[in-house]
Amino acid sequence: MTPVSAKGSFTADRVRLGVIGAGNIADMNVAGYLEHDRCDVVAVCDTDKDLAAAAAARWGASGVFTNLDDLLAEPDVDAVEILTPTHLHYDHVLAAVAAGKHVSCQKPLANTVAEAREMGAAAQAAGVTLRVSECFWHYPPLERAKKLIADGAIGQPTNVRIRTIVGQTDAPFQAGLRADGYVWRLNNLSPGGHLFDDMVHKYALALWLFDQDIVSVQAVVRRRDLFFEPCQAIFEYEDPGLLGSMEVSYAPKMWMRSSYYGADEFVEVQGDEGFLWVTRCTGEMLDLPAMMLYRGDEKELAMTGYSDMDSDWATGFKRSSAHFVDSLLAGTLPDMTAEEAAKVLQLCFAVYQAGNSKLPVDPRSIEGSVTPTGWADW
Ligand SMILES: NC(=O)c1ccc[n+]([C@@H]2O[C@H](COP(=O)([O-])OP(=O)(O)OC[C@H]3O[C@@H](n4cnc5c(N)ncnc54)[C@H](O)[C@@H]3O)[C@@H](O)[C@H]2O)c1
Known part of the structure; x- marks a missing residue:
């Protein structure tokens, strides 16, 4: 870039x-x-x-x-x-x-x-x-995952899956947030509410993990409750051998362990020689090492859990x-440079446009902004 x-x-x-x-x-x-x-x-x-x-x-x-x-x-x-x-x-x-x-x-x-x-x-x-x-570009488990992928630890990457789950937490951090910090996110001052404000992290992640552009996006975006969710998107990278998917779910009745927001993210990357899984970001929902790497050949099946690294979300x-x-x-x-930030916005708006039109969208075609159908009062 x-x-x-x-x-x-x-x-x-x-x-x-x-x-x-x-x-x-x-x-x-x-x-x-x-x-x-x-x-x-x-x-x-x-x-x-x-x-x-x-x-x-x-x-x-x-x-x-x-x-x-x-x-x-x-x-x-x-x-x-x-x-x-x-x-x-x-x-x-x-x-x-x-x-x-x-x-x-x-x-x-x-x-x-x-x-x-x-x-x-x-x-x-x-x-x-x-x-x-x-902050996601500086979160140690994700930095380590990016380096392992670049070093060939899972061979040629073929699929990435980025999941976000928003649920409930009793973390003092979340309880201490001022409500007026949410007003501007959830009205027409924002082009897409939560799907915009939080998901830009995940669009940034999808681009950064492989240092590759995404050339086509397909998506289904639904509106429910507070946020735009559920949402599912499919990404085609420049390398035709690599596909990505992103999922956002809201689980209002599900409580999770977290020191910050009531949310967590999981990142799975499949390669032709192995599999890598980042098991936590914002929250601490699962009792697993922050990152796990699986490699197998005909002689040996090897799973490495990376429990020793700093996985506190604040560290990012x-x-x-x-x-x-x-x-x-x-x-x-x-x-992140302004040019990289513009690509992140293009990917975000491509998801909205693909959801609106039910057609594939090339993010590079977007220079303005797009809002999801049903985004009130925009
Ligand atoms: N990296 C992350 O994970 C992360 C998390 C949350 C928010 N953010 C981003 O950080 C930014 C702030 O988010 P927030 O949750 O703290 O919002 P907030 O609304 O709680 O805080 C914004 C502050 O800016 C002040 N402000 C408004 N207009 C101003 C002006 N003209 N001059 C000086 N101050 C002014 C407000 O009084 C308020 O205190 C947003 O862009 C948000 O997307 C990033």
């Missing part, structure tokens, strides 16, 4: 970070910055004054702002982490880039492919870094934040 995001010219030996948006997911992302020995969280901005002040106190930041332009005018802020509602990312990223700040923005980058491209082009023109923070957030700081300091291009 050719990066569109600019490689920023960063010469300092520490990163002074401003955090924009101190809502539900902010602590999970800021933890990686606070733990980094060459990053200082110096400023916080949230339109909710109390949230901004409380977050600044927790993170030891001296600057507290309720107006984005005021934070961006601070010369002592080198880079920002944008954690505002998705429909505001476009304005906030463009403002930060115009102010000469390096930017890490939470997924999804934008609500349309065209906006994502414009944001990438603006960063490139300004000579600053724009990356999208995607921390590592993603640290990756941004490390890349700025090293002068390298961090993932």
Whole structure:
């Protein structure tokens, strides 16, 4: 993939970070910055004054702002982490880039492919870094799975299956979420509710695992209860020998063990020599090693369980934040680039369009945005 995001010219030996948006997911992302020995969280901005002040106190930041332009005018802020509602990312990223700040923005980058491209082009023109923070790309079991696949541990990959189950949990994390953080996700400020906001992680995963484009999508998308679910999609990769499928299910009467949201994901990859299974992501539903690898030949059948790795879902957030700081300091291009983020959006909208039309869709044909049939008031 050719990066569109600019490689920023960063010469300092520490990163002074401003955090924009101190809502539900902010602590999970800021933890990686606070733990980094060459990053200082110096400023916080949230339109909710109390949230901004409380977050600044927790993170030891001296600057507290309720107006984005005021934070961006601070010369002592080198880079920002944008954690505002998705429909505001476009304005906030463009403002930060115009102010000469390096930017890490939470997924999804934008609500349309065209906006994502414009944001990438603006960063490139300004000579600053724009990356999208995607915690699934930094979750240790998935990183390990990607490396094993690339190293040929399962031979030639033939099928990938990405399952998401949303259920119930009594985790204090979920109980502590503010309800207003859900309003903008589930109304016409979002192109697809949960299927958009959460599933972009899984579309990103489908592309990243094999570093290959998906050239055709078929899908059935139903609307039930709160979210768009169930949903099933089939992906054809550039390599005609590789197919993918994605499933999203809502199990409102099923409780699961989780330290975070009441959800879990499973990733299965079949190759012509073996099989690999990531058994947990967001939750801890199954008592299994976080990853399992099966290889068999005529002499030996071998199953390896990888129980020794860090499989705490929070680690993906921390590592993603640290990756941004490390890349700025090293002068390298961090993932995910704006161009990669645009591909993720194209895949998401291709699922909606295929579900709407009942016809295969090439994600690369989508430049705007698509909503699933029945998405209210859009
Ligand atoms: N990586 C993940 O797994 C993950 C999980 C949840 C959310 N997210 C993403 O993170 C982003 C934030 O999600 P959230 O759940 O924290 O939402 P939220 O609504 O809880 O928090 C957003 C915060 O932004 C503040 N805000 C709104 N407008 C602002 C402005 N103009 N200037 C400054 N602050 C402003 C709000 O007051 C709020 O506190 C979204 O893009 C979401 O998709 C990522």
